[in-house]
Amino acid sequence: MLLRFPTSVSEAQECLAEESVPIGGATLVWATWQRDGFPQHAMSLRDLPEANVVGHELLGGAVVLNRIDERLPDVLRLAAATIGTGAVRRTATVGGNIVGSALRCLLPAALVLDARARILEADGVHETDLAEVTAKRPLLLSLHWRAPVASAYRKLPGAPGGPPPLVVASALHADPAPDAGGGRLLRVAVRDGYDVLVGSAECAADTDTAEVLHVLRRQHFGDLPADARTAIGDQVSGLLSHPAD
Template sequence: MLLCLPTSVSEAQEYLAEGAVPIGGATLVWATWQRDGFPELAMSLRDVPEANVLERETVGGAVVLHRIDDRVPDVLRLAAAAVGTGAVRRAATVGGNLVGSALRCLLPAAIVLDARATVLESDGVHETDLAELVAKRPVLLSLRWREPIACAYRKLAGEAGGPPPLVVASAVHAGDDGDRLRVAVRDGYGVLSGSAPCATDTEEALHALRATAFGDLPTAAWDVVRSEVTGLLGGRGAD
């Protein structure tokens, strides 16, 4: 296997057009390649500047998870810190987690930040939403979002060998028509999301949220959502 290390987006695009397979941090693909065979050409974005940015409102797809710190909102920082072991976080990348992983541990956080993705395909660079990112699985160059007023993240304890633990991410954003609450829940391997205005009291926001896709959540999961939203809206401005 030949590993390509482009230093620019245009060079990465050329390798992609030649059939190079994105490797990310290789934490997910290595075992599969050992079993099924290695590709002739692989590509890492670790030397591409646009894929390594780490700022308050953007993160690159090649950023390894252990680098994600308080430069980003807490919801994303805590989500990254909860992925795997320290060894995994030192190798796994943002792009690998969102595009290559079935668990997509960072996805709930990205959803509540209302993030947009800049992606690289063989025909060039495009901006897209998270739904298309997950469905089409292009090469992720970076995520960008607006700074939230407040945000929170909670991951329940899981059992070894059991189903993925429940994750609840939430954030409040300012808007022209008032503040808006966004919540995303990973329940098993699926992710549900919804939003509601939160200019009034917490119970009204929860009622509006329950009328979205969260109406199908099991009672135990909804109780965690209720607790998280209550804490978030009660402590707005503390992020």
């Protein structure tokens, strides 16, 4: 197997044109390759600057999970901290988790941030939404978003050998419009099994928590189990207590 480490977008495009397989941290594909055989060409984005950024509103696809720290919203930091063991988090990448993994533990966090993706294809760099990323599994360069007022994340305990544990992620966003009058938008995502449900509710600074929960449950999350609804209620109550500014 020829493994390449492109240092520019144009060089990474050349690798794609040669049908090089992206490996990320190789935590998901190595066992399969050992069983079924290694590809002829592969590439890692660990030396590509555009895929290694970490900032307040930006996260590269080649960033390993243990680099997700206080520079990023709580919902992303807490999500990354629950994935695998310390050894896994030192190797597994953001792109591998969102694009390559069936569990996609970071996806609920990215969805409540309303993140957009920059992807690399043979004809260049494009921006798209997370729905296209999860459906088509392109090469993820980075995610970007508008910083929330506050965010939260919880992974509920799961049974050994059972379905993936429930995940609840949420983020409170300020309305960017100058005449919004303090309006805010609450986004909630729940991973139930392998499915991710997303809902949102508009709320003012003085909106009652029970009213927001009623909207979320009636329109989006009414069929979830009780422990998931309780986790949503706890997060919504905590986020709505943040000041409007």
